[in-house]
Amino acid sequence: MNLVDLPSDIQNMIEKRKRAFSYYHEELIGEHRFLSEDQTIFQDAVIALSLGKNILLKGPTGSGKTRLAESLSSFFGQPMHSVNCSVDTDMEALLGFKTITQNDGASRIDFIQGPVIKAMEKGHFLYIDEINMAKPETLPLLNSILDYRRMLTNPLTTDVIQAKETFGVIAAINEGYVGTVPMNEALKNRFIVIDIPYVQGEILKDVIKQESKLHDEKMIEQFVRLSSDLLVQVKSGIIPEEAASIRALIDTCDLAVYMDPLRAVRRGISDKLEEEREKAAVVNIASTLFK
Template sequence: MAQGQYINNDATVFEDAQALMALNKNILLKGPTGSGKTKLAETLSETVDIPMHQVNCSVDLDAESLLGFKTIQTNDKGEQEIVFIDGPVIQAMRQGHILYIDEINMAKPETLPILNGVLDYRRKLTNPFTGEVIHAAPGFNVIAAINEGYIGTLPMNEALKNRFVVIQVDYIDGSILSDVIRQQSRLDDMSLIKQIVQFNSDLRTMTKQGQISEDAASIRALIDLSDLATVMPVRRAIQRTIIDKLEDEREQQAIENAVELNF
């Protein structure tokens, strides 16, 4: 794959996601934070050559964040008029683009039902701000990502979840992770990359045992660590990119122990 594209030990993850897009199925990418869900969506967008509009969910997400808002503009005649500025959902629908909804279970449950008609066979939306009925143009697809059990997340509404086909996206490891570090970071020292991959394996074991949070073992953090390791000692790079982000002293100590073992 080209530099910066999504790679996984399980090739069926990308293959199935691409097949689901061809069938115009809504895709729900389910997996831990930093496992590459957004990178997978971006790679799908690049592969099918269809632009992607992104919604980042939070408890503050409201209908305006999804659909757009009214504002006052001056027209060609110098007169002021009220116009509606399309948000990411309507932009993607009108243009036949991909809509990516990140961390969909961070949104308040009462916010998302507005998308029910967008996510089912109708592929349409009645804009509550203007009354306009919008039908999605050909090519429109929806991809969402979910971090289950993550702090701040809520159980996903079953009626909403039933509108998606789920693909599990897990962390990568071994030679695949080594390839990703070489392709997506500035580090080319293979012996150091091998040590970092082993270090990450130890972190993954600790996350499964509940000793440290999933953030500490994310691919994102490893890429940052690898970049910093080209300009400073690897131990200091780990301090900056992983340890100092954690607030729990026990987690910090657990990672420092893994550093001692690997470096």
């Protein structure tokens, strides 16, 4: 089912969101196109957001989770505020912080809004990247904005913020990576989960043409084959998932425009790995393709 085949009530919800931001032109909105063999991924994300649901994008690094979030922002014409989580992500990184300012010689304390409060008050999208990298004690702050209440009592100011109707949350997660922690079930249950698989085949060719500087058809074919062969090694446990990252592949394709492709593979993929045997496995595969 194409987007044009969506039920009329969903299409009305989409149009209502687009009209809400038809006047708004901000650098947060970009022209991005998410590509996937599974056409239902984008459609299901659109439906969920139109219904006021939060969506959680699950997939390996470089699979296009951020690109999907950007494409959704562009589709709705709705600005998006981002949080990149890490072990250092705390309440201030999410909500904002207090600072002392000078006004006509007098000092006062102002509150600088963080991405969560900005998105709530403006009715924009909030994108939380690597949500399972944040400290577990930080994330419960988000519970009340992710359920039917759509509100937050700011512990830094005691203000109560009620999100605008168009406010929506998109989060992304890489499971099993170093530094990540299992998501609390109460938090995960507040999301609609969408799996983002690796891009392969003809779709990957289109991604390379769209995202990289490489235009040599034969070499693009070789890099698509490289990606496929690396995935086989990942599934066999010989090399880690990051070796098959589409993001790393795009970087490598860019380098291959200006250097020998085998050297580009070393710089863009194999040298990022820790184990010598893993590096050797990647180089051996690449050597059979780029003679």
